[in-house]
Amino acid sequence: MITLCRYECKACHQHFGQDTSIYERHLLESGSHHYCKPCQREFGSAKALQAHLDQSQKHMCCRWCQSDVDNIRSHNQKYHTQCPRCKVWCANMEGLKEHCLQTHSDVYCAPCQTLFTQTNNLIMHLRSSLHQPKSVRCPHASCGKDFVSTSALIGHFEAGTCPSGVELEDVDEYFGHHCDPQQWFVRKELIFPQRVWEIPSDHPKHKNCGRKPYICPSEHCAHATFHSLSSLLLHRETRTCEMGYRHELPKLLQHLFNIVVQL
DSSP, X not given: OOOOOOOEETTTTEEOXXXXXXXXXXXXXXXXOOEETTTTEEOSSHHHHHHHHHHOSSOOBOTTTOSBOSOHHHHHHHHSEEOTTTOOEXXXXXXXXXXXXXXXXXXXXXXXTEEOSSHHHHHHHHTSTTTSOOOEEOOSTTTOOEESSHHHHHHHHHTTOSTTXXXXXXXXXXXXXXXXXXXXXXXXXXXXXXXSSOOOTTSOOOGGGGOOOEEOOOTTTTSOEESSHHHHHHHHHHSOOOOTTTTHHHHHHHHHHHHHHTO
């Protein structure tokens, strides 16, 4: 005797035999499907299904609870979970996590279960110490702190938090006038002159008086410019720029580190 398989889900590569209820429950519970039980109709996305449910007055049956309700919106607010980004309703937190993975993967960190507003925010998060090892060590003997990237190390110098005493103006002076004489990455005429007066520690750094002396040599980003060396390095670490002078930059940075070591 040959048993025919009446219900087959090609999208999920599953077979359900002759049992309509099992197949329909699969359509209702799987994050890969967006199924309206009263209409026995599947939609292309969760957003399309939600719009369908919102526009029709006859859908007073909760798709997850399988029960009739007086007010579907109030019911959802009380018993279910809404996506903060696209406002689609999910059965519970687990359903929301699956929804975010499938629909908002460009702004969602699954390990941290965190939804970001922009893709760049997710990229920065993934490059943080929460996800990256601190493999870059400060070269100065009196410091020895570890950082997740070279840009973070340079930011450490610029912030004036290194025991070496190096701060933003020193980084500009060393890199602009000693490390990159060819001016591949910096236009030294835009480096703000070193001050001869003290600035209180609680005051903000000058960032070259608003000028942007640092430049990315890539045409992909139209030679983007930056206020500080750490910003340039972060740009090159997080973007897909054509990495012009990619072999020279580590050498220039090593020159900068050698200067810091001697302080």
